Amino acid sequence: MKRRTLLTAAAAASALTLGLGAPAFAEDPTKVGFIYVGPVGDGGWTYEHDQARLKVEAHFGDKVETMFQESVPEGADAERAITQMALSGADIIFTTSFGYMDPTINVAAKFPNVKFEHATGYKTADNVGVYSARFYEGRAVQGTIAGMMTKTNKVGYIGSFPIPEVIRGINAAYLHAKKVNPDVEFSVVWAYTWFDPAKEADAAQALIDQGADVILQHTDSTAPHAAAQKAGNVITFGQASDMSEYAPMPRVSSIIDNWAPYYIERIQAVMDGTWESDNTWDGIGPGMVGIGEISDAVPEDVKAAALEIKDKIASGEYHPFTGPINKQDGTPWLAEGEVADDGTLAGMNFYVEGLTGEIPQ
Known part of the structure; x- marks a missing residue:
C-alpha cells in the first residue's frame, strides 16, 4: 500500500512538471x-x-x-x-x-x-x-384466459410455498377464471420449492392426470410446459419470464418480471448519495409486471377479454380484488365495490370462496 502511494505521488509530480496539470483519477466503481x-x-x-x-x-x-x-x-x-x-x-x-x-x-x-x-x-x-x-395483477389476466379456454373446467395450479405472495396469485387467478366461467374448478399442488424441474414436472403431471387442461405455476422452471407439451391439449403460462420457446402451445402467454428500471434507479441513488430505505410494490401500470404476447392459440374473443382486464388494471380503473368477495368459509371479506387494502393483501393467508383444500401451515 505504501509503495502504491509513493508511485502515485511520483506520477503526479511528473505530470505537473510536464505542464499537464493535476491528474484525473477515475472514481472507484x-x-x-x-x-x-x-x-x-x-x-x-x-x-x-x-x-x-x-x-x-x-x-x-x-x-x-x-x-x-x-x-x-x-x-x-x-x-x-x-x-x-x-x-x-x-x-x-x-x-x-x-x-x-x-x-x-x-x-x-x-x-x-x-x-x-x-x-x-x-x-x-x-x-x-x-x-x-404485484404479480397478482398478471394472475388476473391469466385467470381470464384459463377460465375461457378450459374445456374440462379443471385448472391446475403449482404453488411453490404457501406464503402470501403465492396465495394472492391463486386467489386472483381463480376469481377471474370464475368470472368468465362459473363452472371452473381449481386444484392446487404444493411443490415446496422455487426451482426443481423434476418436482415441477411431477406436479404438472399429477394435475393433468386429474383432468386439468390448464396449468398455472408459481415455480421457476419450464418443466411444467414440457409436461403439458407431452400430454397435448394442455395450455400453460410463462412464470416470471416469457418462456416463449413453448409458444404458441402450450405456453399461450406469460407474466414477465421487469426488474431493470428499479435496479438502475436504486443504484443511481447509491451513486448520488440519496438512497433511503423504501418499500416499493409496483405492477402492470408502472411496468414492473409485463404480460407476454398472447399467442395465436388463443381465440380472438379470449385475447380481447384478457387485454381489456390488463388495460383496466394498468390504468387504475380496475383492481383485481374488488368486492363482493367472501373468504373460503363464506364469511364476507369485501363488500360490493370495496377494494382490498395493501395491508391485507401483503399478509394474505386465506383462500377466497369457491377454492377447495386447505392452505398448509
Missing part, C-alpha cells in the same frame, strides 16, 4: 451484488433478475461492478453468502427471494454502511429496503 435462489439459467425468476443485472452493466458501463451468487438456499446458507458479499466490498446488495428476509436483516445489522434491498419481503431497516411486484 459502485459494487453491486445479487443473491439468487436459483440458477441464472432457470428460464424464469432468477433468469429475469440476472437479465436485469446485465442491463445494469449496459446502462452504467464501468461506473459499476456487479457480482452474483446463484442457487443460494434460503436460511443459514443465505446469511453466509450475503455476509461474504458484504465483506467483498459491495455497496448495495439485492437479495432476491422471500426466504432471504431474516438473513438480510441480520447481515445488514452488521454492515450499516452497506445498502441492502430484499425482494418480496416486508422487513426494513435504515439500510434495508424492500421491493416486489
Whole structure:
C-alpha cells in the first residue's frame, strides 16, 4: 500500500512538471451484488433478475461492478453468502427471494454502511429496503384466459410455498377464471420449492392426470410446459419470464418480471448519495409486471377479454380484488365495490370462496 502511494505521488509530480496539470483519477466503481435462489439459467425468476443485472452493466458501463451468487438456499446458507458479499466490498446488495428476509436483516445489522434491498419481503431497516411486484395483477389476466379456454373446467395450479405472495396469485387467478366461467374448478399442488424441474414436472403431471387442461405455476422452471407439451391439449403460462420457446402451445402467454428500471434507479441513488430505505410494490401500470404476447392459440374473443382486464388494471380503473368477495368459509371479506387494502393483501393467508383444500401451515 505504501509503495502504491509513493508511485502515485511520483506520477503526479511528473505530470505537473510536464505542464499537464493535476491528474484525473477515475472514481472507484459502485459494487453491486445479487443473491439468487436459483440458477441464472432457470428460464424464469432468477433468469429475469440476472437479465436485469446485465442491463445494469449496459446502462452504467464501468461506473459499476456487479457480482452474483446463484442457487443460494434460503436460511443459514443465505446469511453466509450475503455476509461474504458484504465483506467483498459491495455497496448495495439485492437479495432476491422471500426466504432471504431474516438473513438480510441480520447481515445488514452488521454492515450499516452497506445498502441492502430484499425482494418480496416486508422487513426494513435504515439500510434495508424492500421491493416486489404485484404479480397478482398478471394472475388476473391469466385467470381470464384459463377460465375461457378450459374445456374440462379443471385448472391446475403449482404453488411453490404457501406464503402470501403465492396465495394472492391463486386467489386472483381463480376469481377471474370464475368470472368468465362459473363452472371452473381449481386444484392446487404444493411443490415446496422455487426451482426443481423434476418436482415441477411431477406436479404438472399429477394435475393433468386429474383432468386439468390448464396449468398455472408459481415455480421457476419450464418443466411444467414440457409436461403439458407431452400430454397435448394442455395450455400453460410463462412464470416470471416469457418462456416463449413453448409458444404458441402450450405456453399461450406469460407474466414477465421487469426488474431493470428499479435496479438502475436504486443504484443511481447509491451513486448520488440519496438512497433511503423504501418499500416499493409496483405492477402492470408502472411496468414492473409485463404480460407476454398472447399467442395465436388463443381465440380472438379470449385475447380481447384478457387485454381489456390488463388495460383496466394498468390504468387504475380496475383492481383485481374488488368486492363482493367472501373468504373460503363464506364469511364476507369485501363488500360490493370495496377494494382490498395493501395491508391485507401483503399478509394474505386465506383462500377466497369457491377454492377447495386447505392452505398448509
